[in-house]
C-alpha cells in the first residue's frame with residue numbers, strides 16, 4: 040500500500056498528490072511515469088512523475104479528473120492508500136543536446152514540462168515556457184514556472200487570463216523572433232499535433248510525450264504502440280517521448296479512443312459514486 | 314508379453330455449449346477411482362521411456378504405482394522430488410509431445426493419461442497435504458528472484474527448502490507470471506496458482522510486487538544486496554504482423570487481450586478495465602496462446618471466431634487437447650492461410666482481414682514444411698477484432714539497463730550449463746533464456762539454477 044501524504048487542489052478538476060513510494064522516488068528522473076491502481080478492482084492507469092523527493096521518499100503526480108479512475112481518486116483524502124504504485128517507467132527526458140529550448144504545456148501536460156523547466160534552470164539553460172489552458176482556473180504552477188522559466192507565456196482559449204488564443208499562436212510569434220533548437224511539447228494529442236505542424240514548417244526539432252493507452256507499462260502487451268517514422272514503438276519502454284515530426288498522429292489520436300464507449304459508461308458510474 | 318486392452322480413461326469435461334458461455338474450468342478432473350484405474354494401466358516398464366520424454370524426468374511409473382495403490386500423498390511426494398507444480402503441469406504440459414508420446418502402451422491401445430493422473434495428484438496435494446516443514450536451518454544467504462512465473466516460483470521454492478532467504482520481485486501487482494496473466498481461468502483456475510504462491514509465502518519466501526527490476530531497483534543494487542540473483546523475467550515482447558493496417562483500432566496482441574481479461578478481470582460485468590468484445594473475431598497464429606485467445610473471445614460473446622494459420626493442421630503448435638476443445642466450442646480454422654493486410658473504416662476501426670491461401674513446400678530450418686503462396690487466391694474475412702498471437706521475444710527491459718549481461722542476437726539471456734549468466738552471481742532461466750517455450754521447461758530451468766546457486770552458496 041502506498042500512502043497519500045499530501046493533496047493540493049490546483050484547478051477545479053486537477054489535484055496534486057504526494058505519494059509515499061521511496062524506491063520509486065529514489066530512482067525517478069524527469070520525464071518518467073508511474074502506473075497506479077486505486078484499489079483491488081482498479082484499472083492500471085499511468086501518470087507522469089511531476090516531482091520527487093528522495094529524502095522524504097515521495098513522488099508527486101498531477102491528476103486531472105476525466106473518467107472513472109481519476110474521479111475515484113478525486114474522492115481520496117490525505118492518509119488514504121493506493122493499492123498499487125509502480126515505477127519509474129519509461130525513459131527519462133533527454134534534452135542534453137539542445138541549448139535554446141521552448142517548453143509547451145497544454146492542460147495536464149503542464150505536469151510533464153514542470154520537472155523539465157526546473158532541470159533546465161538547474162543546468163543553467165533555463166527555457167522559455169508556454170502554458171495554455173481552456174480558462175484562467177485551469178492554469179497551474181504559475182508561480183513555480185515564473186521561478187524556473189527564462190520567460191513565461193500564458194494563454195487561455197477563452198481569454199479569461201493574460202491573452203486569448205492557443206499555445207501555437209504564441210509559438211509562431213516566438214519562432215519569428217528568436218532562435219530555438221528544440222521544442223518540447225506536452226498536452227492533449229491534437230495540441231501536440233498542431234505544435235508539430237508549426238515547428239515542422241519552421242524546421243525546429245520537436246519532442247512530444249505520448250499518453251497512449253497502457254496496461255503493463257513494461258513492453259509486454261503492445262497496447263501502447265505508436266508509429267514513429269513508420270516503425271512500431273512502445274510508448275511505455277521506448278518513450279514516452281518521441282520525435283514529434285515522425286509520429287503518425289491520426290493513428291495515435293484514434294487509438295486513444297479505442298475504449299470510449301466503455302469509458303463513458305464507467306464515468307457515469309463514477310458520477311453516481313459507485 | 315500379452316497385455317489386456319484397456320481403453321484410456323477419458324477426462325470428464327463440461328458440455329461445449331455450456332462451457333463456452335462462462336470462464337469456469339472446462340476439464341473436471343478424475344475422481345479417485347478413475348485416477349487409480351488409469352494409473353493401473355501403466356505397464357511399470359523397467360526402462361521407462363516416459364521419464365526420458367519428460368523435461369524434468371518426473372518419476373512417472375513410481376508415482377503411478379503409488380496412485381494405483383491409493384497412496385496419493387506418497388505419489389505427490391514422488392512427483393515433488395522433480396516437479397513442484399503438478400497441479401499446473403497436469404493441466405498445461407504438452408503431454409502428447411513428451412511423456413505420453415514415449416509411453417509404450419501407446420503402441421498397443423493408447424498411452425497412459427499421465428497428465429490427467431498428475432493433475433489429480435497435484436489437486437489432492439493442494440487440498441489435503443500439510444505444508445512440509447523443511448528440516449534445513451535458515452541460513453543467512455539471501456537470494457533475489459526476478460519475476461514470478463514458473464521458473465522463478467520453482468527456483469524460489471527450491472532455494473527456500475534449502476534454507477536460503479528468498480525475495481521474489483514481480484513487476485505486476487500480482488505474482489504468477491503467465492500463469493495469472495496469460496493462461497485463462499477456464500484452463501488453469503487462478504485460485505490454484507494463488508495456492509501455490511501462498512505455499513511459497515508460508516515457506517518464508519518474501520514476495521514483493523510492483524517492482525520492475527531495471528527501473529524500480531537496478532540489477533546493480535540487487536547484486537550488491539543479495540548473495541545471488543535469478544532472472545526469470547519471461548518472454549514478454551509480442552511479435553506483430555508487420556502488415557498494413559496493424560495500427561487500426563481493434564488490432565491487439567494476444568498478450569494485451571488476455572492480460573485485460575485474465576489479470577484485470579475484464580470479463581466480469583462490472584470491470585473497470587475495458588476489453589473490446591468483438592463480434593467476428595480473427596485470431597492469427599495456432600499455438601496455445603492463439604487457442605486461449607480464440608476461446609476467450611467465444612466466452613466474451615463473439616458470434617464467430619476464426620483462427621488463421623499459414624501452415625496446416627499437423628503443424629499447429631498448440632496442445633492437441635486445446636485444439637480439440639476449441640473446435641468443440643465452435644472455433645473455426647482457416648488453415649494454410651496467411652494474412653496480407655488489414656482494412657479499416659473511416660473511423661480507423663478494423664473491418665476486414667485480407668488473406669491469401671498457402672500450400673506446403675519443402676521443410677524449412679524448423680523441420681516443418683514451408684508454406685508457399687498460391688497466387689491469385691486472395692480473399693477477405695469480415696472482422697471487428699483481430700488478435701495477433703504470433704509469439705513473443707524476450708523482454709529487453711533488464712538487458713537494456715544492465716549492459717554487462719550477455720544476450721543473443723534475439724535478446725535471449727546467455728547462460729552456461731549451470732544456468733549462470735555472463736555476470737558472476739547472476740543466474741537465469743525460463744522463457745528469458747529459451748524464448749517462448751513451456752511451463753515445464755521454465756520450471757526445470759528454475760530448479761537447475763536453484764541447485765547451482767545452492768551449491769555456490771554452500772546450502
Ligand SMILES: Cc1cc2nc3c(=O)[nH]c(=O)nc-3n(C[C@H](O)[C@H](O)[C@H](O)COP(=O)(O)OP(=O)(O)OC[C@H]3O[C@@H](n4cnc5c(N)ncnc54)[C@H](O)[C@@H]3O)c2cc1C
Pocket residue numbers: 072082083084085086087088100101102103104105106107108109110147150151249250251252253254279295296299302303305306
Ligand atoms: C505516459 C502517460 C502519462 C500520463 N500522465 C498524466 C498525468 O500526469 N496527469 C493526468 O491527469 N493524466 C495523465 N495521463 C493520462 C491518464 O493516464 C488518463 O487520463 C487516465 O488513465 C484516465 O483514466 P480514467 O479512468 O479516469 O478515465 P477514462 O474514462 O478511462 O479515460 C479518459 C481518457 O484517458 C485516456 N486513458 C484511459 N485509460 C488509459 C490508460 N490506461 N492509459 C492511458 N490513457 C488512458 C483515454 O484517452 C480516455 O479517453 C498520462 C498517460 C500516459 C500514457
Ligand SMILES: Cc1cc2nc3c(=O)[nH]c(=O)nc-3n(C[C@H](O)[C@H](O)[C@H](O)COP(=O)(O)OP(=O)(O)OC[C@H]3O[C@@H](n4cnc5c(N)ncnc54)[C@H](O)[C@@H]3O)c2cc1C
Pocket residue numbers: 257404405406407459460461462463464465482483484485489490491492495496497524525526527545546547548549571601602605632708710711742743744745749750751752753755
Ligand atoms: C496465453 C498463453 C498460454 C500458454 N499455454 C501454455 C501451455 O498450455 N502449456 C505450456 O507448457 N506453456 C504454455 N505457455 C507458455 C508458458 O506459460 C511459459 O513458457 C512460461 O510461463 C514461462 O515461464 P517463465 O518463468 O520463464 O516466465 P513468465 O511466466 O513469463 O513470467 C515472467 C514474470 O516476470 C515478470 N517480469 C518481467 N520483467 C520483469 C522485471 N524487469 N522485473 C520484475 N519482474 C519482471 C513478468 O511480469 C512475469 O510475471 C503459454 C503462454 C501464454 C502466454
Ligand code: FES
Pocket residue numbers: 252253254255256257258259260261262263264273274275276
Ligand atoms: S503498456 Fe503494454 S507494452 Fe506498453
